[in-house]
Amino acid sequence: MDVGRQVPEKGIKPNTGIDASPLVDVLPTRIASSHNRIQNNPKMISKRREEAAKFISTIWSCPEITDAAKSVISCSLTFTFRYVPPMSPDTVEQELRERLVLYYTVVSATVLVIYDYALNFTLEVETIWLRYFGLAIAVQEFHSTTIQSNIQLVLKFARRGMLAMRVFVLFEKSRKVLLVLIAFFIITQGVNVAIICMNIAIQLRLSVEQSIEGFHWCTYGVSPTEEWSYPVDDLALIVYETVVCGFAIRYVIRHLPTAFWTDPKRSVNVLINVILRDNLVYFFLCSGQEYQRARALGSAVYNGVNNVLQNVMLCMIGPWMVINLRTSYDRRADEASESAHQISSIQFARESVSQADVEDILP
Numbered sequence: 001m002d003v004g005r006q007v008p009e010k011g012i013k014p015n016t017g018i019d020a021s022p023l024v025d026v027l028p029t030r031i032a033s034s035h036n037r038i039q040n041n042p043k044m045i046s047k048r049r050e051e052a053a054k055f056i057s058t059i060w061s062c063p064e065i066t067d068a069a070k071s072v073i074s075c076s077l078t079f080t081f082r083y084v085p086p087m088s089p090d091t092v093e094q095e096l097r098e099r100l101v102l103y104y105t106v107v108s109a110t111v112l113v114i115y116d117y118a119l120n121f122t123l124e125v126e127t128i129w130l131r132y133f134g135l136a137i138a139v140q141e142f143h144s145t146t147i148q149s150n151i152q153l154v155l156k157f158a159r160r161g162m163l164a165m166r167v168f169v170l171f172e173k174s175r176k177v178l179l180v181l182i183a184f185f186i187i188t189q190g191v192n193v194a195i196i197c198m199n200i201a202i203q204l205r206l207s208v209e210q211s212i213e214g215f216h217w218c219t220y221g222v223s224p225t226e227e228w229s230y231p232v233d234d235l236a237l238i239v240y241e242t243v244v245c246g247f248a249i250r251y252v253i254r255h256l257p258t259a260f261w262t263d264p265k266r267s268v269n270v271l272i273n274v275i276l277r278d279n280l281v282y283f284f285l286c287s288g289q290e291y292q293r294a295r296a297l298g299s300a301v302y303n304g305v306n307n308v309l310q311n312v313m314l315c316m317i318g319p320w321m322v323i324n325l326r327t328s329y330d331r332r333a334d335e336a337s338e339s340a341h342q343i344s345s346i347q348f349a350r351e352s353v354s355q356a357d358v359e360d361i362l363p
Contacts, residue, residue, distance in 0.1 A: 188240040
């Protein structure tokens with residue numbers, strides 16, 4: 001495994017009389033046997049760590065093991081004995097129950113999305129499928145390319161600027177609003193990219209290949225000293241979403257007519273009102289999801305709420321924003337067409353005809 005340093009070309013000397021491979025091969029066996037012996041006994045934890053320290057000292061005293069191998073073994077032991085403490089049967093049962101709660105929330109959110117999709121299938125066909133069906137070939141070509149993952153990363157950053165540009169248009173392309181939005185966008189994305197790079201570097205440093213009883217996998221993680229990066233990343237996004245949402249609310253208060261507040265049901269047919277409503281709903285859901293993640297709570301309930309909000313935001317709010325926009329636009333277009341081709345009745349004024357006039361007309 002590549003740990004960032006090249007292994008010396010001389011490697012392990014074959015003629016020293018010391019075979020270092022058993023020391024490396026025994027590592028998975030010791031980890032597995034130690035986990036199997038763990039019961040409700042706190043003394044086993046300290047004993048397990050003492051075994052790890054003794055094993056490390058044995059490896060370090062062997063000069064035939066290269067620096068790269070030492071780094072891999074040290075990383076494996078550090079992650080296994082420090083960041084993944086042994087669990088008692090009660091802890092395992094609690095972990096399974098919490099995972100069951102998470103699975104239930106994912107299933108419930110999926111059922112909600114499927115039910116909404118089936119209930120409004122005709123609207124989606126009329127407003128989305130018939131309009132964008134021609135892009136199916138391009139989408140298929142896009143999915144077959146090798147740059148799909150890179151484009152997905154770009155789209156995640158572009159999505160955050162999409163609604164900001166809609167707010168910029170609402171304020172009639174004000175230069176001051178544009179500068180504020182660009183400043184917050186750059187700062188937020190800069191913090192996000194920096195934290196992503198830092199976490200990738202940390203995870204690569206802690207990544208270890210393991211093999212126990214024929215099962216091979218790679219473990220990675222972030223040490224407790226770097227866990228602050230997750231809430232900081234989410235808080236930066238919350239600040240950005242709050243600023244954009246504040247601009248939208250300010251526009252609502254200052255520019256919407258009185259009819260919107262007296263008769264909101266009828267005012268929903270206006271296109272600008274639909275845009276504002278969908279923007280605000282998206283902002284509140286997105287901010288709520290990021291707030292849930294920023295709390296960094298280990299409770300299964302909070303994680304479940306986060307899963308539900310994420311599914312609703314990605315699978316329901318996005319399509320509904322497109323459907324509402326298209327429906328409102330089509331409704332206005334139909335009303336304009338009807339008013340342009342409407343036939344109005346014409347009534348001619350009739351004067352009373354006297355008997356003398358009738359006698360003059362008739363022979």
